[in-house]
């Protein structure tokens with residue numbers, strides 16, 4: 114089994130982890146309530162998806 | 176040969192997966208609309224639509240085929256007597272999956288899967304009418320097409336007239352433009 118030969122320095126660890134970046138979600142605007150929402154998903158604030166409405170999609174905790 | 180499902184099975188084994196899917200299908204036909212994870216909804220869709228196809232066939236053999244999957248006879252009765260007539264005009268696409276964002280506890284992507292029970296929209300029926308009309312037009316040379324012609328017209332004779340009118344309206348300017356382009 115391959116094992117590391119040397120302890121990895123804190124500096125190297127942190128340099129590697131500095132590349133862990135989150136990307137912003139690409140949001141679109143709900144056509145009914147103008148709130149931001151993800152594409153291809155029912156709106157979390159009003160539940161609208163196209164002309165249909167899904168009460169299950171509504172999130173009070175945002 | 177059916178394409179094997181990608182990815183891991185639901186549950187702990189093949190029997191568990193069959194049970195999960197059968198229970199989901201039972202719940203779907205009982206409640207018409209269920210909330211589940213996206214993966215389960217996507218797996219359920221082909222099974223549920225096959226059950227609806229059997230229900231539309233409606234004979235005893237089809238009922239026995241459905242009973243190999245669904246174990247609740249009450250739900251099977253509802254499927255054959257109430258759901259099947261509602262989707263009689265529909266040529267597949269009996270279920271609809273809508274994504275509704277991740278679940279709170281484990282962030283699993285959730286979806287609503289529901290039976291599409293509303294009647295075909297006027298747009299779809301006009302499209303069907305238009306395709307039928309083009310078929311009829313292509314068959315118009317043959318004299319045998321005459322008896323076939325009467326059957327689909329019962330849908331909406333009113334819709335046909337505007338549809339054909341708009342068709343002409345859209346085609347004529349295009350032709351005019353083409354003529355203008357030629358002249359230029």
Ligand SMILES: [Zn+2]
Nearest residue numbers: 143146156159
């Ligand atoms: Zn909205």
